Amino acid sequence: MPDAGKFIVQFLENSGIDRVYCVPGESFLPVLDALVDSKIETLTTRHESAAGFMAVADGRLTGRPGVAMVSRGPGVTNASIAVHTAQQDGLPMLLFVGQVERRNLRRDGFQEIDYGKMFADIAKLTVEVRDPDDLPQILSRAFFTAVSGTPGPVVIALPEDLLALPVTTAEAVPSDMPLYTLPASGPSLSAVSQAARLLSRASRPLIIAGMEFAREGGRELLMRFAEKFSVPVAVSFRRHDLFPNRHPLYAGDLGIANPPAQLDLFGSADLVLALGTRLGDLTTHGYTFPLSPWPRQPLVHVYDDASLVGRHFNPVVGAACKAPDFLAMLLREDCGPADGARADWARSLHEQTCRQNAWTPSRQPDGVVFRNVVHELSSQLGPDTSIVPDAGISAALVYRFFPFSGAQRLYATMAGVMGFGIPGAIAVAMREPRRTVVCLVGDGGFMMTGNDLAIAVEKKLPVRVFLANNRNLGTIHFHQEKLYPGRSRASALPGPDFTRLVRAFGCTALTLDSEEDIAKVVAEALAVSGPVVVDVRTSLRALTAPAGT
Template structure:
């Protein structure tokens, strides 16, 4: 007697190393939950919203380097999960969305909650498949995982009709095929070495493909061997120690002018592990006049796609950087040493944090200073989208042993779910989520998931009763003409306690450190409600100054 296609699906996931998936339970994949009732071969985390579940799967992918898996029901469940699919596409992260579908006999009849997933996800996903034959479910899921993880990683959708999951099959589960890793040819590494040796003012821009430990170590070795200032891309500044004399800053949202001047003043730009989108190239200004660009990326289709390159190399980041570091770099000239000092000096000049006084609340910089002092060297920090994050991006000095998880798409709502996923994956590490009051109430209900899973997340909420980023843009483009950005918030400390978590409030600067220490010591989830200034709308601007421009 055969097994159900649902069981075959689960066995195939396990053979690919999947030990955890995230879901909001849905009637369209009851057969999967039935199989897990008898044989819980993986940990299925029950979430409170499909967007939260999908963000958790995305965060898990970032942490493991392997595909993250989310189950969501058909129709509304699938569309709720789509926000993380877009984030996975923007961030080049492997995500498998296993989505329920109506039974095969109802397909094409506009049945309740039926969707054409190819049309709905065609602009986001690398591939969309629908399983009509239970004998092929292992083949399709195995292919989906391989596609999600290869080349430029990204989201893949597999639709699962209810009757197919319940059907019996004699097919066997499938495991991973041997991994294929793109590596640079020796001649390509030699060409890069020659160009670096000839350059007077080279820099390296590093993206998320260098985020694994071997990539981080190889990056440090190559930067030191070749005396290269290091720029990190948006949401990836954790790949390199900020106290290292070669660190030059992050090319993210509105980087300070001194960082931009260094990047634009380079005569050679070596871009590794990044597709070179708008932020990494300072809105297309890199390469500029007199600059040569080398791009190293594992997908040939991405090389030179956005910006013209002098040399393109198809390779993963870590093996390329290891090979480059192993080359006999010439001794750094005094001019090169001076260039590296200038680059790091520009970072030091603008990264020093001096919180400002404000009449309407605390400068969020005080919490960043407290985190800098009290977080351990292996902490995980998750960041939601919002103006509060500017203090972290500009001023928090990451160690390469720490981990940053954020949405490269700038999606609000990732901060709390990502922290829950991280605390489940790494219960031995301190996990801190930085969230605005807007994002906190988008997916903050996943605090219930943290309590259920005993995940020790520490959620720091910047509470200024406003959608701060939009307020910044309103004051920039339509000064004084604000509308629809004011918020009415709960007492977030009381809100946390209602979930069964610890709740704290920070009203004054001197409370930031002691309260953070207490929250870090909590034996369970904790929330810190930080009553922050709206006048200090981000780390570099005030509303008064924006209106006076």
């Protein structure tokens, strides 16, 4: 009969978990002891936020809940940033948290937090285990909740006195069947037929493609459908890799930086097919396209969460099912094209996107213009590339000046969270050892979680980090200069000599401080077999300079 610590680890193993990320704490020692004899790899990070970020990335890569383990109080507070990221991004995550002994609960004990209150608005489920015999049902429910509907984070609090107690119900756990099962769901035939009729009559249809097409085979299905019926595809917020950006049917992305001319074009669509997307506030520009609650054009909304279809927008056709399944059935229907107008419609959308995302070389006297580095990366990187941006300007330039194609993948967070870049890239590199993993991060983001570069060195992971070093929190500086010219405050960020810092970890470090050396240094970095950090001495003036300079 296993104790609670061993049972938790056994359950994780039987559920397909092969890696956990943690900062160890005395509040869950029996779990750590059980991991010694487990096949599960235990990865110790340098900060709880990094453990959480790696679990978030793992959840996205595997489709299973990414697992992080942290201690109570300060530990879980540090990790909470990743819980919010998992919620914003709709990614499955399990966070196991140590807790004070049961007799001290709700008595303001040392490092005690009521996690139910703390995570009420950001976790899908928060459970505090009071009886070890409840663990089978709690863990089964936790896995189911994390992956069902819109995936998200689940927090499980483990009082430390409980973990060494026996789980007398462990024998009831079946060994020959899944420990949790998602219910089968499928498209409605009537919904598919109605969508087909709408599309056959439309001359300016537009697909808004979301995260559900990131699953295996989803991108190929989306391409096949778009090409068969000549339907332009716009990708939802930070989902640039769902559709080849140079394809004539690529209509661009919906997000923060759409100019008025592009929004006007989108608004002239006579049918919107929102497929696999939650249609959140950034994708819809504050719920103005489509217009909430009654869109100006017929809306077909397909998303595998009934609680979201119809919540903000009233669709003509609403289907709570997996968008790729719906599209596969729609592919067999007669959906047009209605007339030759679709070719002109697609051309106008694609040309608008190409104009606004066109790269032109730029120079500034105070450093390297980082968008030139991004452009060079797009020229040198091959199809088997995974881009992991952090947040801020270094990430925003990727969304504009790196045209994704083929098997290239983008692992950006919807939450726009600083500090994700380094731990996220490490998690991706461990899951994708044969791909080229490139992290783009600012000096601010690097200083938050850069210490976990030690893991990349230890494991010899070929992570290529391009660090935009302008000694500033660039995004904040940009907005301050826009609203309060010459009155920037608190955004200056003096920092270390990153080249020497990186080398102290045993990592290869390169310096890029000249426009003429961009191509050479990028090629040198991509040729390094282990981890490498390129300290790009970046122009701050480029953030506020007029376009084209």
